Amino acid sequence: xxxxxxxxxxxxxxxxxxxxxxxxxxxxxxxxxxxxxxxxxxxxxxxxxxxxxxxxxxxxxxxxxxxxxxxxxxxxxxxxxxxxxxxxxxxxxxxxxxxxxxxxxxxxxxxxxxxxxxxxxxxxxxxxxxxxxxxxxxxxxxxxxxxxxxxxxxxxxxxxxxxxxxxxxxxxxxxxxxxxxxxxxxxxxxxxxxxxxxxxxxxxxxxxxxxxxxxxxxxxxxxxxxxxxxxxxxxxxxxxxxxxxxxxxxxxxxxxxxxxxxxxxxxxxxxxxxxxxxxxxxxxxxxxxxxxxxxxxxxxxxxxxxxxxxxxxxxxxxxxxxxxxxxxxxxxxxxxxxxxxxxxxxxxxxxxxxxxxxxxxxxxxxxxxxxxxxxxxxxxxxxxxxxxxxxxxxxxxxxxxxxxxxxxxxxxxxxxxxxxxxxxxxxxxxxxxxxxxxxxxxxxxxxxxxxxxxxxxxxxxxxxxxxxxxxxxxxxxxxxxxxxxx
Ligand code: ASP
Numbered sequence: 026x027x028x029x030x031x032x033x034x035x036x037x038x039x040x041x042x043x044x045x046x047x048x049x050x051x052x053x054x055x056x057x058x059x060x061x062x063x064x065x066x067x068x069x070x071x072x073x074x075x076x077x078x079x080x081x082x083x084x085x086x087x088x089x090x091x092x093x094x095x096x097x098x099x100x101x102x103x104x105x106x107x108x109x110x111x112x113x114x115x116x117x118x119x120x121x122x123x124x125x126x127x128x129x130x131x132x133x134x135x136x137x138x139x140x141x142x143x144x145x146x147x148x149x150x151x152x153x154x155x156x157x158x159x160x161x162x163x164x165x166x167x168x169x170x171x172x173x174x175x176x177x178x179x180x181x182x183x184x185x186x187x188x189x190x191x192x193x194x195x196x197x198x199x200x201x202x203x204x205x206x207x208x209x210x211x212x213x214x215x216x217x218x219x220x221x222x223x224x225x226x227x228x229x230x231x232x233x234x235x236x237x238x239x240x241x242x243x244x245x246x247x248x249x250x251x252x253x254x255x256x257x258x259x260x261x262x263x264x265x266x267x268x269x270x271x272x273x274x275x276x277x278x279x280x281x282x283x284x285x286x287x288x289x290x291x292x293x294x295x296x297x298x299x300x301x302x303x304x305x306x307x308x309x310x311x312x313x314x315x316x317x318x319x320x321x322x323x324x325x326x327x328x329x330x331x332x333x334x335x336x337x338x339x340x341x342x343x344x345x346x347x348x349x350x351x352x353x354x355x356x357x358x359x360x361x362x363x364x365x366x367x368x369x370x371x372x373x374x375x376x377x378x379x380x381x382x383x384x385x386x387x388x389x390x391x392x393x394x395x396x397x398x399x400x401x402x403x404x405x406x407x408x409x410x411x412x413x414x415x416x417x418x419x420x421x422x423x424x425x426x427x428x429x430x431x432x433x434x435x436x437x438x439x440x441x442x443x444x445x446x447x448x449x450x451x452x453x454x455x456x457x458x459x460x461x462x463x464x465x466x467x468x469x470x471x472x473x474x475x476x477x478x479x480x481x482x483x484x485x486x487x488x489x490x491x492x493x494x495x496x497x498x499x500x501x502x503x504x505x506x507x508x509x510x511x
Contacts (some may be wrong), residue, residue: 033511043273047344050277051284054348058288069289078286081348084279087272088354089267093183093228095357097237098262099375104241105255106372111492112242115485120379122477123385127424129319131417134311134391135398141310144402161449162215163419165189166440170426176232176508186229191218209211230353230383230428238380262375266364269357276341276358280348287460304399305458309394309465311391316469320387324476328483332476338366339475346471349464353429356382363478370489373482381474382429388466388473389434390424397441400451408445415444429470432463 038045061077065407069077104112176182194202194213202213244258324332342358349355360378361489363369377435397416401408408416423437435456439449 046277050281054284074290081283100237103376130387134394231327285412321419350431388469393420
């Protein structure tokens with residue numbers, strides 16, 4: 026009897042060794058950080074913190090190298106391997122799940138921030154970093170999001186995104202404007218600033234996602250003629266997963282040193298005790314309720330199975346999301362865990378997860394809504410129902426527009442603030458705790474993507490089985506990827 030228990034425990038440890046090691050990496054990172062910099066002591070010099078974080082930095086660089094080839098090849102091969110009506114159905118299910126859960130997240134955030142009221146109506150005690158912020162309007166930010174969906178140059182899209190630039194008027198222009206309106210202290214509205222645009226650094230993932238989906242659809246429509254391309258991208262996506270399985274072994278060490286180095290270079294922890302502490306707590310409660318109550322309940326209701334096994338199997342990507350603050354960088358590990366441990370069909374995982382990591386960010390949506398209302402509370406601005414509705418809509422758009430990289434939500438927040446007339450520079454009010462909140466919201470973003478893939482997989486199971494058996498073209502080969510039989 027006891028022999029069997031020991032064998033079971035051994036078996037369990039063996040299959041979950043990487044998960045356990047990555048969790049140990051998270052806690053080890055916190056302990057290492059605190060041991061190297063006991064509470065109350067000065068922050069480390071930037072260079073010394075860099076040495077400590079070096080291994081983590083290498084891990085992150087390797088993950089980042091996988092993102093673009095993995096997203097593009099996975100999407101093309103997943104969509105290309107499905108027939109058109111089925112990919113439409115699967116896509117629609119995923120988008121419906123993303124929209125519903127994001128809106129629920131925003132509503133939870135708003136209810137919490139309005140009832141807890143963390144911003145007391147004065148900004149005393151809140152450290153304000155003077156960050157230089159870009160002039161922008163909500164319309165420009167939304168239109169840039171749509172523009173970026175259609176990159177004019179795919180090679181450029183791998184490294185750059187388009188952004189509209191507004192130029193403030195010169196003194197003469199301002200004087201002419203003031204004369205025209207007959208008020209010598211009038212400010213020119215942003216809508217009248219000169220418009221130009223430039224490409225800033227950062228991959229335009231949403232543009233590549235849109236292109237890859239359309240390309241996959243075309244290949245699937247080309248049938249025989251497109252087969253060679255389909256095989257190429259299917260093999261490419263599998264090669265990326267092989268690489269992922271190697272890089273994955275670095276995650277315990279990588280996560281540990283990323284977290285330790287962050288603790289060493291922090292300004293101070295005391296901000297978590299003041300007014301920002303209440304804001305931090307509000308977001309944290311919201312994320313917990315959304316991630317561990319709403320999403321798990323939704324999964325249980327749809328799949329008709331308890332979600333704990335599913336979640337236990339994705340602890341490794343969740344811990345990596347916490348360590349890296351990036352859902353894009355975590356994507357390879359998320360796909361691997363869902364396919365290999367949760368048995369999600371690769372045609373689903375490689376289709377919906379890259380889209381999810383790019384546009385579905387429940388944690389970010391919740392935080393955007395809470396943060397915008399918190400800033401309004403701090404500034405003593407009372408918001409009417411119309412403004413709160415405007416915040417929910419723009420927070421949803423801002424979460425779709427945010428890239429899956431560290432603190433991207435802070436950038437798109439400008440749009441949410443703009444809708445209620447708060448200055449863009451006010452994001453600096455929450456800067457001090459954003460690095461930590463970012464880790465929690467990224468974890469919930471990855472959890473939302475994974476549960477979504479599980480739900481869509483369940484809903485599409487029968488159609489997928491029928492398709493595999495029916496058409497005989499798509500077979501499952503040993504390593505779990507679909508391949509087209511020659
Ligand atoms: N860091 C987040 C992510 O990668 C985005 C954000 O909220 O800043 O999912």
